[in-house]
Amino acid sequence: MSLLKAEGLNTYYGDSHILFDVSLEINENEVVALLGRNGAGKSTLLKTLAGALTPKSGTISFNGTPIEKMPAHEIARLGLQLVPEERRIIGGITVHENLQLAAMTAKAPLSYEEIYRTFPRLDERRTNKGRELSGGEQQMVAIARAMIRDAKLILLDEPFEGLAPLIVRDLMGVCQELARQGRTIVVVEQNVKAALSMASRCYLLNTGQVVFSGTSEELQQKPEITNRYLGAAA
Numbered sequence: 001m002s003l004l005k006a007e008g009l010n011t012y013y014g015d016s017h018i019l020f021d022v023s024l025e026i027n028e029n030e031v032v033a034l035l036g037r038n039g040a041g042k043s044t045l046l047k048t049l050a051g052a053l054t055p056k057s058g059t060i061s062f063n064g065t066p067i068e069k070m071p072a073h074e075i076a077r078l079g080l081q082l083v084p085e086e087r088r089i090i091g092g093i094t095v096h097e098n099l100q101l102a103a104m105t106a107k108a109p110l111s112y113e114e115i116y117r118t119f120p121r122l123d124e125r126r127t128n129k130g131r132e133l134s135g136g137e138q139q140m141v142a143i144a145r146a147m148i149r150d151a152k153l154i155l156l157d158e159p160f161e162g163l164a165p166l167i168v169r170d171l172m173g174v175c176q177e178l179a180r181q182g183r184t185i186v187v188v189e190q191n192v193k194a195a196l197s198m199a200s201r202c203y204l205l206n207t208g209q210v211v212f213s214g215t216s217e218e219l220q221q222k223p224e225i226t227n228r229y230l231g232a233a234a
Helices: 043-052 074-079 095-104 112-118 121-123 135-148 166-182 193-198 214-221 221-231
Strands: 002-013 016-025 031-035 057-062 080-081 153-155 184-188 203-204 209-215
Touching: 002 043, 002 221, 016 043, 016 057, 016 209, 031 043, 031 074, 031 193, 043 057, 043 080, 043 112, 043 184, 074 080, 074 121, 080 135, 095 112, 095 135, 112 121, 112 135, 112 153, 112 166, 121 135, 135 153, 135 166, 166 184, 166 193, 193 214, 203 214, 203 221, 214 221
Parallel strands: 031 184, 031 203, 080 153, 153 184
Antiparallel strands: 002 016, 002 057, 203 209
């Protein structure tokens, strides 16, 4: 069943036209990858879906509700959460306090026990301050904050950047587990191999346009497309 549908999105940064008539559909309980070279428009698309940027034209519906004109905080309360590339956890307070702050803005927050079951590493570090965490642990906190707000759809912008392979593997497993639990994940990721191994479907962007949509397996069987639009990253 469709959870989010975007049609004909055109988004600008100032006078610069970044997204050109972008359309996509995200279904419930799946992991979807957004791929493309740097500057392809992937992060702009996530910000547009989350309300951080307003499209000049086009429509976005989330759970049947039009959201293209909504402010980001209202979209977040509907259950669509963006985890930005810079993570934005608060370094001067503990892991648990970061989660408490997130829970305060939720209509029906998840239990802390459920969060710590999903992230046992955070359970071990719950009294550590955010600045004491590794990059991977900070990413876990960022995802956990979206979870505790009971997000139906989590948008992840470059979640694996700069992380050790073992941490990447753990986070991939978390994303797949969240989908099994009934959440939907959309991930922007330069690590194409990791993205395709965890996602059932993908969209490939180039200069602000969708040039491929299909299953991850279908994309992997089209070297002419991956070589042209992803190059060495594929």
